[in-house]
Amino acid sequence: MAVIELRGIKKSYGKRKKKLEVLHGIDVHVEKGEIFGLLGKNGAGKTTLIKVMAGLLIPDSAKGKVVGYDVIKESEKIRASVSLVAPTADIGVDPVLTVKQNLLFWATVYGIPPKNAGDVVAEVMEALDLAKFKDAWAMEISAGTRQRLAIARALLVKHDLVFLDEPTVKLDMEAAKMIRNFIVDLRNKYGITFFMTTHLIEEAEEICDRVMIMDNGTTRALGTIEELRRAFKEDEEIDITGKFNALILGKLREIWKVNAVHLDGEIQLRFYVENVESQLPKIIEMVKKHGEIINIKIKRLTLNDIFEKVIQ
Ligand SMILES: Nc1ncnc2c1ncn2[C@@H]1O[C@H](COP(=O)(O)OP(=O)(O)OP(=O)(O)O)[C@@H](O)[C@H]1O
Ligand SMILES: [Mg+2]
CATH class of the missing domain: 3.30.70.260 (ACT domain)
Structure with a gap:
């Protein structure tokens, strides 16, 4: 079953002389339960593509669906049905609430019933090794820990599709490994589909079922690592x-x-x-x-x- 099925995504910023075309007709097909990696240099258009797919930006043109909703006509429904971790996700963390209070606050915002919220929060804190910081104020914890808190927040709700835009940015090797393990566990346990970007190519090689390499708003390569290897094997x-x-x-x-x-x-x-x-x-x-x-x-x-x- 396709979770993302999109064709011909075009997106530009600005108008007339200042118009900058960022996506030049990208196709994306992602199956349920896949961990899909999007790679490309700074400015390739990765974040723009994620924003379009998560219903945060309306494309100039595109056809198809994300989690069953039309990418243009039903973008609000898409937005409500997917999770997104942006590289700046920790901005949404309240500095004067503790780690646990932040998560309980967001659990309420996301509509998790109060009787379950404690367990759900405990589960993500455990998985992301945040339990030891549970009573620390968010402003006291390190940038890497705050990034983990941001990921924890986005994963409180088990949406079928999660976008992770550079989830391991700011993290040391050990913490990045923990996040990768958590992603794979969630996929295996709940069948969650992940669409992620990263500048750590080894990270994509380690956990992504398929990768897409983008440059200047176009797709340059797409497939499993083995398929890409075969395509470039000479x-x-x-x-x-x-x-x-x-x-x-x-x-x-x-x-x-x-x-x-x-x-x-x-x-x-x-x-x-x-x-x-x-x-x-x-x-x-x-x-x-x-x-x-x-x-x-x-x-x-x-x-x-x-x-x-x-x-x-
Ligand atoms: N809101 C915006 N208004 C105008 N131009 C933008 C906007 N957002 C992005 N751009 C431009 O669009 C292009 C693609 O940006 P985008 O953020 O999608 O790239 P990216 O692949 O995510 O890069 P990075 O690896 O640095 O995160 C860049 O040239 C960028 O300057
Ligand atoms: Mg980006």
């Missing part, structure tokens, strides 16, 4: 170091794309191949005929490599 590298005779390079170059570096009596051969699995045995067999292999290293494409290739 860049996978195999390094073989060893002692080889001088003829080896000419022979290998009849078949493969190879470079060689001479290191103290050894040669490092770097092969650029489309399919490591199928080529490696053939390469090893051929190389062995011309000398002795000391070391083999395979460099698989990371999402970071793909990102750099896509966004040049």
Whole structure:
């Protein structure tokens, strides 16, 4: 079941001469229970796209639905049915209420019945390691803890779709890991769909089922990490170091794309191949005929490599 099914999203800011076109006709399709990652440089249009999908901005044009509601005609219903954590989400935190009071306040605003509010608040505080700060004023806690509080607030209500715009910004490695674990747990436990942006590409590689790389308001790549790897696989590298005779390079170059570096009596051969699995045995067999292999290293494409290739 599609939770987001949108085609041709266009959005610009300003008018006439000052008009800035930010989204140039983006399609988005996200299935229920997916953790979907949106990547792109500063200014690519990620936040704008999230605001359109969360019903906060009306696009210039677009067709389709978010959680079953029309993206243009029913944006208010969308807004009421999804959660959003913005990079500045902690602005909504009241500095002179304690962490627990902030969450209880928002539980009331979100219409959680008072008899359940205590349990719901305790659950998110536990999951985000906020329980130890429960009686601290929000102005006393660190920026990273406040960001966790903002995420906790947005996740008090278990909406089917949650937008997270840079959820781990300001967080140290350990806290960021905790947030990622929480996202995956909520998806597994409640089937919640997450649409997130991040500048930490390894983060997307770790938890996102699919990613979309955006540049200048257009989609440049879309798929699972494996699909993207396959699409860019001509860049996978195999390094073989060893002692080889001088003829080896000419022979290998009849078949493969190879470079060689001479290191103290050894040669490092770097092969650029489309399919490591199928080529490696053939390469090893051929190389062995011309000398002795000391070391083999395979460099698989990371999402970071793909990102750099896509966004040049
Ligand atoms: N309210 C606005 N009015 C005018 N221009 C805007 C507005 N919001 C964003 N922009 C412009 O739209 C473009 C896309 O901005 P957006 O915030 O969507 O990018 P982003 O991909 O989220 O970037 P970042 O990684 O920095 O968060 C930028 O050029 C930005 O200056
Ligand atoms: Mg942004």
